[in-house]
Every structure is written in C-alpha cells, then in structure tokens.
C-alpha cells in the first residue's frame with residue numbers, strides 16, 4: 447500500500463504535517479516524513495510513534511506515490527534528483543517553494559505537479575493556501591491536495607501567474623502585518639507612559655478584535671473606519687495620515703517584493719536548466 451511522503455520538516459513542513467495530523471485528515475501510519483537532519487523528527491515520532499521517519503528521500507519516494515516537498519526553494523532541484531529513479535508518471539509531486547515556477551519543476555519532473563503557497567496562519571487553522579495544479583493532475587488527485595489544505599486553511603485555486611501578488615497578500619502578509627503593528631505599538635510606547643509590553647498587548651488585542659469584526663462580524667473595512675472615525679473627531683485625523691502615507695508604502699512594498707520574486711525566478715531558471 448502506497449504511503450504519503452513529506453520531505454522537509456522546517457518551519458512550513460512541521461506546521462503543515464502537524465496541522466494535518468491533528469485535524470485527522472491523515473493518519474500517522476499512512477505517512478513517511480523525511481528531513482535532512484533526522485534528529486529534528488524525534489519529537490513528532492514520540493508524539494505519533496506510527497509515523498515512519500527517515501533522512502533518505504529516495505527510500506521515501508520508493509514507498510510513496512504522493513510526495514510533498516517542503517524544503518527551501520534552492521533545495522528542490524537536488525531533492526527531485528535524489529528521488530528521480532523512484533518516481534514515475536503515476537507520482538504526484540506537490541511543492542511549496544515560492545518563486546519556483548511549475549515550468550521549472552516540470553523541467554526536472556515532467557509529470558503531475560501541484561504548487562501550494564501556504565501561510566504561517568495555518569498554525570491556528572486560519573488564513574489562505576494558494577493552490578495551482580498542472581494539467582497532468584486528475585480531479586481526484588487535485589481534490590486530495592485541496593482537501594488536505596482545506597483542513598488547515600481556506601483554499602484558493604489560482605492561475606500560476608497570480609502566485610506572486612497572491613503570496614504577498616496571504617503568505618508574506620503575516621510578517622507585514624506583524625511589522626506594521628509592532629511599529630504602531632512602539633510609537634504608542636514612545637508617546638505615552640505605557641511600557642512597550644503594555645502597548646504591544648493593547649495593540650494585539652485590538653488587532654484580534656478588529657479582525658473578528660471584519661470577518662465574523664461581516665463589517666467591511668470602510669464600515670469599521672466610518673463607525674470609529676466620528677465626524678470632526680480624533681480618529682479622522684489619524685486616518686487622513688494613513689491615507690496619505692500608505693498607498694505609496696504598499697505600492698513600493700508590492701513592487702519591491704515582485705522584483706525580488708523575479709530575480710529569484712531568473713536565478714532558479716538557470717539552476718533548474720543547468
């Protein structure tokens with residue numbers, strides 16, 4: 447009986463594998479997990495003794511038709527080379543490496559390929575996973591991957607060309623949001639007698655409440671703003687500052703990250719071809 451293979455147990459790999467196991471969409475005895483540093487798999491093996499662990503990717507590939515590659519972008523080629531002799535037209539590879547195009551991966555493995563861009567928010571079963579399947583992937587195989595990621599996030603099926611801007615909005619976004627609110631909390635501490643720990647706590651609780659209003663309370667951004675920014679009041683003045691400063695900041699952020707994406711893509715293009 448073929449198992450499900452996961453290669454790479456770092457920040458994303460551990461989050462996804464543990465999320466899938468705790469939401470019961472996969473069972474420990476159905477999976478093999480491989481990591482370059484095998485000792486990092488000791489904790490998950492202790493928690494789920496039925497899981498098979500290894501540091502041998504070719505061994506894993508020999509036992510699995512569905513293979514998830516969660517290694518860093520620059521290591522994907524090396525992993526595909528390691529497993530090449532063990533995979534066939536029946537194998538289905540899913541990878542999460544940002545900036546690595548499906549065309550690039552198809553160059554190394556011309557078969558069934560799915561690209562997923564996960565988000566750290568899946569650690570709390572929230573956020574969006576972006577998914578694109580190539581034409582070789584059957585509906586059943588696509589559903590399998592979509593269902594796994596649905597158990598830890600909302601799944602959005604997209605065209606490959608939208609991965610870059612999409613990643614900014616869902617996958618890089620937790621870091622951007624954290625940075626924005628860290629600066630807000632720091633400014634709060636600088637302009638008051640509150641300690642940095644106090645302003646951080648106030649801002650995080652308000653951020654959580656605002657997200658709930660927007661999501662569970664079905665309030666749009668504009669309604670939240672108009673309900674808080676009393677005409678002629680204090681908030682209105684603060685909103686004006688943000689309206690003036692933020693469009694340029696976010697435009698620059700998008701342009702910079704899209705350019706970086708392009709640069710990595712070009713470098714990887716050379717790496718995958720050579």
Ligand SMILES: NC(=O)C1=CN([C@@H]2O[C@H](COP(=O)(O)OP(=O)(O)OC[C@H]3O[C@@H](n4cnc5c(N)ncnc54)[C@H](OP(=O)(O)O)[C@@H]3O)[C@@H](O)[C@H]2O)C=CC1
Nearest residue numbers: 454455456457458481482483517518519521542543544564
């Ligand atoms: N972090 C994020 O929020 C997101 C990341 N991504 C993408 O996910 C990918 C992984 O990122 P992340 O989890 O942050 O990276 P990490 O560096 O945390 O994890 C990479 C893991 O891969 C393992 N590894 C490397 N080479 C091999 C190999 N040949 N065989 C087996 N295991 C190997 C490493 O092992 P070792 O323990 O030995 O180092 C490590 O555990 C990247 O391509 C990134 O673009 C996509 C969306 C979001």
Ligand SMILES: O=C(O)[C@@H]1CCC=N1
Nearest residue numbers: 543544563613617618
């Ligand atoms: O910053 C990165 O490169 C990865 C991809 C998306 C989120 N983190």
